Amino acid sequence: MLFNWYHTEFTISIVLFPDDLIELGRVVSSYGIKGLLKIYPYSKDKSSLLSVYDWWVLPCKCQSYHCVCQSNFINYKILSSRIYNDYILSKISGVVNREEAEMFRGNRIYISKSLFPKIENDEYYWVDLIGCKFYGELEDGSSIFIGEVSDVFDNGAHSILKIIKNHNTGSSLNKKEILVPFVKHYINKVDLIDRIILSSWLIEY
Missing domain, CATH: 2.40.30.60 (RimM)
Structure with missing residues (x-):
């Protein structure tokens, strides 16, 4: 307390x-x-x-x-x-x-x-997602650390993760932050214990 x-x-x-x-x-x-x-x-x-x-x-x-x-x-x-x-x-x-x-x-x-009310296993409170390390994919299918979730907001259709990029992640996106839809099409796994989100978000060099 x-x-x-x-x-x-x-x-x-x-x-x-x-x-x-x-x-x-x-x-x-x-x-x-x-x-x-x-x-x-x-x-x-x-x-x-x-x-x-x-x-x-x-x-x-x-x-x-x-x-x-x-x-x-x-x-x-x-x-x-x-x-x-x-x-x-x-x-x-x-x-x-x-x-x-x-x-x-x-x-x-x-x-x-x-x-807080109890939620289903595949549901998450936005406060639990903020601060998680976010990983995407390279073209060969391997994982790469992109950055950390700094915010979660809703666009009317689904939730959006705001990722502050790791400065060592050199991609053609050339942005300090990216927005990733929090949907099954992109999100492969959420591990709140290790504070990790694995995704199929493609990073191109």
Whole structure:
């Protein structure tokens, strides 16, 4: 577990929060007059945000990819969540009107990975794929290290892996990064223990 310390003139208290928190979305605005939060989920798979009712919120007003506000996590209980177009509308315990909900604008939503819904053997959470070493194929069929997965996003049809290329991989693509569809046609094996993805993505010299 990790710790947040709160110090006043009279007391020192410790708030425990899980050390496996995963950032899943960001509050973009309030919604309606009853204090709903409008949340932009980072993944097309919204199951965790919809089914887990124990959230950790990081107050944040910066626009950086990684928060630099040096805020402390705050735990909130979620009363309800539902899909609204590409967003999620959530009701947080204790937030009763638009003004209170607006105070959450820009805040980042985290959930303990231990609470994620179980998935099938051939399914993966995007957070598990980020950081994996990605291997492609040469024309002779042998494997070659291309780079590491830096991001996963959805293009509407399927997930896309963003690969930051190894500078020693000299290919005719001549790019610092490549985008690979995360589909069976290209992906041969995903090994989360060794953090390796083997693919048939062809690298031409």
